[in-house]
Structure formats: C-alpha cells, structure tokens
C-alpha cells in the first residue's frame with residue numbers, strides 16, 4: 271500500500287521558495303509544490319550577494335552549479351567588501367573573512383536572475399504553478415489553504431510563505447504587521463562588463479563608496495555582468511511609501527548621473543557608463559513575535575524577516591531558513607517510520623525552525639530599525655561619511671553564521687513543552 275505523503279505547499283518561487291523546495295525534497299515521504307504569481311520565470315532583478323553561510327548551505331543542498339565561477343563572481347583579493355571615501359576614493363575600511371578556508375565559500379555576487387536560474391535547474395517545472403497570485407492563506411487543525419486571485423486554491427498539510435517582503439501569507443496571519451519606507455531609494459543596474467573595462471583605476475574587487483548621506487556600490491558579477499547601485503533619500507507620503515516611485519520602475523539615468531556628479535572620477539565614470547537604472551524603494555518592518563501560525567504555517571526569506579536587504583543578507587538568510595526547515599523536519603520526522611506524522615509533529619518541527627531562525631533574524635532587524643532615520647551627528651558631512659564607515663557594525667555573525675550549529679543548540683536546550691528535544695535525539 272502506498273504511504274501517505276506529507277504535502278507541503280510553498281507560496282512564492284523566489285530564492286527562498288526554491289531553496290525550501292530543494293531542502294525539503296531531501297527528505298523522504300514529502301511532496302512539495304510551489305505557487306508563484308509570475309506568469310513566467312525570467313531573469314529579473316539586479317545584483318545579489320551570497321555570503322559564506324549561504325554558499326555553504328547551497329553546497330549542502332546540492333546546488334553546486336550555483337557556486338560555479340561562471341555564474342558567481344568572487345573578487346581576486348579575497349576581500350568581501352572594500353569601503354572607500356566618496357570624494358578621494360581612499361580605502362577607509364575592508365571587511366575580512368574570519369573562517370572561510372574554502373575559496374568557493376567566499377562571498378559571491380550574482381545577477382539575481384542567474385542565481386534563481388541555477389536553483390531552478392533542481393526543480394521539476396511541473397511542480398511550479400505559475401500565474402498563481404496569492405490573495406490569502408488560511409489554516410484549520412487539519413489542513414492549510416492558499417487562495418489565488420484567479421479564484422482557484424491549493425491545499426496541503428503544511429504551508430510555507432515564501433512570497434517576499436510584501437507577503438500575503440504573512441498578512442493573512444499577522445494583519446497588523448506594517449512595513450516602513452526607510453526613505454532610501456536605490457537605483458540599480460546590471461549590464462555587460464565590457465562597458466566599464468576601460469575606466470582607469472576601476473577596482474577589481476567589489477567596492478562601496480560611502481558619502482555623507484548616500485552610498486554607491488559597484489561590482490563585477492558572474493557571467494561577465496557588472497552592477498552599479500546608488501541610493502538617494504526620498505520623501506515618504508502619508509501611506510508610508512516613497513512619493514511617485516514604484517518598485518522596479520525604469521529610473522532616470524540623468525538623475526543618477528546628477529546624484530553622483532561630484533564624487534571621485536571612478537564613480538562618475540561608472541555612472542556615465544551605466545546604460546539604465548531601475549528604482550528599488552527600500553522597506554523594513556518590525557520583527558514578528560512568532561513564525562508559526564495555526565501550528566501548520568510558517569514563513570521563510572523576506573516574508574519572515576523584513577530587513578529590506580540590509581547588509582546584502584537577504585539571499586543567504588533565505589537559503590539558511592530553508593536549511594533550518596529541513597533540519598527541523600528531519601529531526602522530527604525521521605522517527606515516524608515514513609508516515610506523514612501528526613499535527614503535533616508538524617507543529618514541533620515548525621517551532622524548532624522558529625527557534626533556530628527567528629532570534630537570528632531579530633538581531634539583524636533591530637540593527638536595521640535602529641538605523642532608520644539616523645542622521646549624521648557630525649556637522650562636517652565629510653567627517654560624518656568617514657565616521658559612518660568606521661562605525662559600521664561587524665556582521666561576521668551574519669555572514670559566517672552556522673545554521674547547523676544554531677539548530678543543534680536549540681535542540682540541546684530543549685523546552686518544557688517539548689521534552690523530546692534532547693541531545694539524545696540529535
């Protein structure tokens with residue numbers, strides 16, 4: 271007789287959704303399907319960085335193609351980021367790896383579409399249902415349900431909301447959660463690296479120039495692409511959105527050039543070479559009090575931690591979320607002899623996941639929320655730029671996080687209502 275499988279439905283097929291698919295498919299007796307609003311899966315987005323934690327986890331997930339130098343760019347000096355003065359181009363600070371012996375785990379920069387495509391290679395297309403825009407999500411003691419705007423729905427035993435920062439799954443269970451526009455709007459572009467190859471003194475490593483109020487980032491990406499990203503402060507309307515700016519709208523290249531026209535010659539040459547830009551208004555939101563809803567629903571990626579891309583951590587966090595889910599389900603379900611387990615088993619697995627990931631994400635969110643609207647204290651704006659760089663928090667705890675250790679710690683600690691979470695069960 272065929273065993274009844276645990277049916278997991280994932281809302282959203284971005285980096286978090288695909289990584290969750292890869293992770294859960296490592297387990298026996300689970301069937302996983304994805305529901306994505308986009309009508310087709312094409313290359314959208316700009317650059318995305320994956321730090322060592324995310325790259326190590328991609329390797330464990332078997333997505334070795336995503337670590338390949340063809341698709342992933344790593345700087346020649348093995349320095350994850352160089353911070354420079356906006357006007358003088360002088361190096362003020364460098365990030366350094368603390369414990370990353372394998373060169374393939376050094377921070378890599380991708381076109382988001384290329385990373386997404388690398389993960390997609392591991393997902394049978396018939397398991398991704400396109401054109402399925404989630405309207406709402408619900409759960410009962412027996413099942414979970416996604417309702418789509420086309421009037422159809424999907425059911426399962428477990429629901430994973432991977433539908434990004436404006437998550438409808440999150441909104442269904444935490445309706446009063448609000449996002450704040452941070453007041454920063456990013457102008458981003460990716461283009462062929464040949465457009466910048468003749469710029470004198472162009473750094474070979476990924477570089478961030480910090481000015482008194484704005485930043486400029488430039489880096490080579492995999493597949494011979496290049497990215498430029500600059501930000502500016504934008505007024506926020508009474509609904510908390512940046513005025514007259516929509517996500518992914520075509521940006522004004524002349525504005526981009528004007529914003530950075532007084533910066534050092536490398537930056538001005540980079541903005542001159544940038545053929546187009548798109549607007550990405552930045553949002554952040556408060557930490558959630560729980561990531562487990564109705565015992566059967568959870569969130570991964572930007573849906574769970576609305577940090578607005580701070581510290582370029584979103585992609586790697588999403589990948590580690592997926593791995594923590596895998597560890598939690600493996601821990602609980604490996605003793606269930608191939609059955610789909612009980613509702614309590616699902617809840618226990620989701621709570622383990624929550625305890626592994628939520629405090630980590632909350633630490634980041636608190637840094638992000640404290641930083642919003644922080645104006646330079648110094649009256650000399652140039653000095654403020656240098657001070658901002660020098661006071662930048664060390665985020666090695668984020669970029670070299672060990673999700674397996676974090677999970678093991680949670681299991682070791684156990685809890686009163688889950689006495690089974692003991693070292694013996696590891």
Ligand SMILES: Cc1cc2nc3c(=O)[nH]c(=O)nc-3n(C[C@H](O)[C@H](O)[C@H](O)COP(=O)(O)OP(=O)(O)OC[C@H]3O[C@@H](n4cnc5c(N)ncnc54)[C@H](O)[C@@H]3O)c2cc1C
Nearest residue numbers: 282284285286307315316317403404433434571572584585
């Ligand atoms: C198109 C796009 C471009 C991006 N570009 C960049 C970038 O250039 N640089 C960067 O650092 N980060 C970018 N991000 C964000 C980055 O991918 C995430 O911060 C990180 O990878 C975590 O991924 P995520 O899967 O949680 O969220 P996302 O990458 O946002 O993925 C969410 C997925 O859910 C889908 N979705 C959203 N709402 C619904 C709905 N109602 N119903 C069904 N499906 C839904 C989206 O179409 C998307 O596929 C981009 C995100 C998107 C969606």
